[in-house]
Amino acid sequence: MKSSLLGxxxxxxxxxxxxxxxxxxxxxxxxxxxxxYEEFGGLEAYGYLTGTFCADLDYKDIEVYTxxxxxxxxxxxxxxxxPNVPRLKETAWxxxxxxxxxxDDLVREVSEYRPLDSTKVPxxxxxxxxxxxxxxxxxxxxxxxxxxxxxxxxxVTGIAPHSLTNKFRRYEVRSGRDGGALGFRLCDTMxxxxxxxxxxxDIPYLLGGNVPDRYQFNPAVSxxxxxxxxxxxxxxxxTIHCVTFVIDACVMSVLSQGIVDKIKGLRTKINERGIPxxxxxxKVDEVCPExxxxxxxxxxxxxxQEKVKELSGRLGVSVSNILPVKNxxxxxxxxxxxxxxxxxxxxxxxxxxxxxFDDFDEDQExxxxxxxVEPVDIIHVSTN
Ligand SMILES: Nc1nc2c(ncn2[C@@H]2O[C@H](COP(=O)(O)OP(=O)(O)OP(=O)(O)O)[C@@H](O)[C@H]2O)c(=O)[nH]1
Ligand SMILES: [Mg+2]
Numbered sequence: 001m002k003s004s005l006l007g008x009x010x011x012x013x014x015x016x017x018x019x020x021x022x023x024x025x026x027x028x029x030x031x032x033x034x035x036x037y038e039e040f041g042g043l044e045a046y047g048y049l050t051g052t053f054c055a056d057l058d059y060k061d062i063e064v065y066t067x068x069x070x071x072x073x074x075x076x077x078x079x080x081x082x083p084n085v086p087r088l089k090e091t092a093w094x095x096x097x098x099x100x101x102x103x104d105d106l107v108r109e110v111s112e113y114r115p116l117d118s119t120k121v122p123x124x125x126x127x128x129x130x131x132x133x134x135x136x137x138x139x140x141x142x143x144x145x146x147x148x149x150x151x152x153x154x155x156v157t158g159i160a161p162h163s164l165t166n167k168f169r170r171y172e173v174r175s176g177r178d179g180g181a182l183g184f185r186l187c188d189t190m191x192x193x194x195x196x197x198x199x200x201x202d203i204p205y206l207l208g209g210n211v212p213d214r215y216q217f218n219p220a221v222s223x224x225x226x227x228x229x230x231x232x233x234x235x236x237x238x239t240i241h242c243v244t245f246v247i248d249a250c251v252m253s254v255l256s257q258g259i260v261d262k263i264k265g266l267r268t269k270i271n272e273r274g275i276p277x278x279x280x281x282x283k284v285d286e287v288c289p290e291x292x293x294x295x296x297x298x299x300x301x302x303x304x305q306e307k308v309k310e311l312s313g314r315l316g317v318s319v320s321n322i323l324p325v326k327n328x329x330x331x332x333x334x335x336x337x338x339x340x341x342x343x344x345x346x347x348x349x350x351x352x353x354x355x356x357f358d359d360f361d362e363d364q365e366x367x368x369x370x371x372x373v374e375p376v377d378i379i380h381v382s383t384n
Contacts (some may be wrong), residue, residue, distance in 0.1 A: 001064070014090060015177045041125065044104040048350045051151055055363050060172060060180040076128060082215070084162060086302065087288060087290050087300060087303060088245045088290055088297055088300045089300050089301075089305070090300075090304065093299055093300070094298045094299040095299070096296075096299055096340065096344070098296040098337055098340060099334070100336060103339050103340050106340060106347060107146065107147075107339075110182065110343055110346055110347060111147070111175055112310055113182070113183040113184065113350050115183060115241075115353065116274050116354070116357055116358075119236065121174070121357070122183070122237060123181065123185050123241050124241045124242065124349075125185050125238065125239065125283075125351035126183040126185065126186050126240070126241070126242045126243075126244055126350075126353065127189065127242070127244065128140070128187060129192065129243060129244045129245055129246070129263075129266060130191065130192060130246035130247055130263075130280075131191055131192050131247070131251075131259055132160075132162060132163035132165075132191025132192065132197060133245045134191065134247055134261065135190065135248060135282035135325075136165065136189065136191070137157045137165050137188050137326055138242075139246060139325065139342070140188055141154060141157060142325075142327045142328045142342045143164065143173055143186065143234060143326070143343075144348060146334065146339050146342065147173050147176070147182065148174075148177065149176065151328050151331055151334060154171070155276050157329075162193060162196075162219060163190045163191030163193065163197055164191075165188055165190050166216060167189065167215065167216055168187065168188070168189060168190075168206070168214065168215040168219065169213060169214065170185045170187045170213045171185060171186045171187070171188060172185055172186075173186070183350075184346075184349075184350060184353070187240065189217075190219065191268075192262050192263065194217070194258035194350050195220070195258065196219045199222055199262070200262060200265040200269060201222040202223045203269045203270070203335070204269065205230075207243075207275060209234030209235070209238030210223075210230055210232070211223060211229060211230070212229040212231060219279055231341065232239050240275060241275065241357065242275065242276050242277070242353040243276070243278075243279070243348055244277070244279070245263060245267075245279045245317075246282055247280065247281055247282065247311060247315075248283050248285050249286065249287045249307045250283050250286045252307065252311055252314070253310065262313070263315060264315065264316070267315070267317075272358060275356060276352035276356055277317070277321070278321055278349050278351075279311065279322045280315050280345055281308060281311060281322055281324045282326070282327055283327075284298055284304050284324045284325065287303050287304060288303040288304055291303075291326075295335070298324050300326075302360055304324055307324075308324065323341075323344065323345040325345050326338055326341060326343045327342070
């Protein structure tokens, strides 16, 4: 079945009379980039971009070569998607109170968070890693919005042929416009891409705090330790204390093997350093129509649960460490349910950062003279 589509990436399009989302994903045929096209809870179609991006970068030509029912697994059984398949489970697979007081308690808990005094670290450093377009910058914007009290978009977000974020940013979050800085930073990175973008060789420098704020990434070249601003002997306060992988629920099923391998390679490096990892599953509003209507049913959604299980299997991460979120993308006003999911995830990251501090080996706090920095894998940590 072939048909041509013209539509904005990562948004709804019309095809074969059905509505769905497009997400760029993998490149099986050289310069062609395949897309997944997914109807809410129903059809799944695969196609290739047949044209180039138009001048305004907003539209892609897409030739769909197949459309088929999207397999859905409910309670461990594979079932064809159909209107008869219950989208919501009778019993939620995670519990959550969606009340105003839950939101307020989370805001308070996160606002009051500070790393243990003994660490001499003023702010936990959380590194956001993930494929291009997964929602890393949007997650920072979401958290920033919550504490600003209105929707903001400090970090640039959007869809582009390659990662839109091209600078390393250690974002601080303030409580209110003139309030003090909170006890964490969200470190935003360039997206992971097949054959380019952030790579496994870059990760030791990012984890080790060697890379300065606003470092300009080069998608074709690994981080260069010979740049003048490269921090040879960063303090513990600047190293990474928790890593968050950000994965787009819409396209995770069709992530290329190259990207999955890259993520696994990064995880190995991160685990070797005992740094805890969390996975954010973004865009859950785009994989389940019930969730799109009301985010508070996210933990009852069979589709979201299936995505969580699938991701767990694909990346080898435990289900409990995969946290569904919906970032602010088009909203003008804050939404309590968006805040609760985003803050629950952040609280988990901060708890994990605390675990890292608890486990931090005193031996690693020894001074290094910094003269022995090697191209990869050497991270110098001191407490100054
Ligand atoms: N519906 C929906 N859209 C989202 C969500 N998160 C992000 N988006 C949209 O997805 C697109 C990409 O988001 P970004 O935050 O720029 O993604 P990124 O991971 O920073 O991408 P790069 O910087 O290019 O690597 C933007 O158009 C966002 O508005 C979400 O949870 N739901
Ligand atoms: Mg970004």
